[in-house]
Amino acid sequence: MTREQHKAVQDALGFAVAADADGVLRAIRALQYADRQRGNPTAVAQALTAMQALAKRLLRIEEDYATTRAAIARLEVANARGGDYNLRDLAAELERLGIDLKDDYDHADDLARAAESEAL
Numbered sequence: 001m002t003r004e005q006h007k008a009v010q011d012a013l014g015f016a017v018a019a020d021a022d023g024v025l026r027a028i029r030a031l032q033y034a035d036r037q038r039g040n041p042t043a044v045a046q047a048l049t050a051m052q053a054l055a056k057r058l059l060r061i062e063e064d065y066a067t068t069r070a071a072i073a074r075l076e077v078a079n080a081r082g083g084d085y086n087l088r089d090l091a092a093e094l095e096r097l098g099i100d101l102k103d104d105y106d107h108a109d110d111l112a113r114a115a116e117s118e119a120l
Helices: 003-013 021-036 041-080 087-096 102-119
Strands: none
Touching (some): 003 041, 021 041, 041 087
16 A cells, blocks of 8 residues: 555544454444345444444554565665664564564464474
8 A cells, every 4th residue: 555545545534443353343244234234324324334443444454564564674675784683673673663563472482382292
């Protein structure tokens, strides 16, 4: 997504609140209900509101994706120019940019422990 596209979407969404994980499921259910109840203005309005929240969540995901790509590119270019950056540096850079991977580290650690115990 270009910066211009991102701004246009952000402007269109205004102050819509991003859906949380449960909100994604609620948005899908609201859409399904509105599809069955097309003549019900309340159902349609609820579906539209839910979709704005879902679009806001997708916009945030797009922002994190662009931030992650930019951080990787910066460190890779720095390494190509003689820097000595590693994955720990990438993790610190992402954290500095507001992308928190702590839960992901915990999940990866749990998977690694499970794989180690299976190997025994």
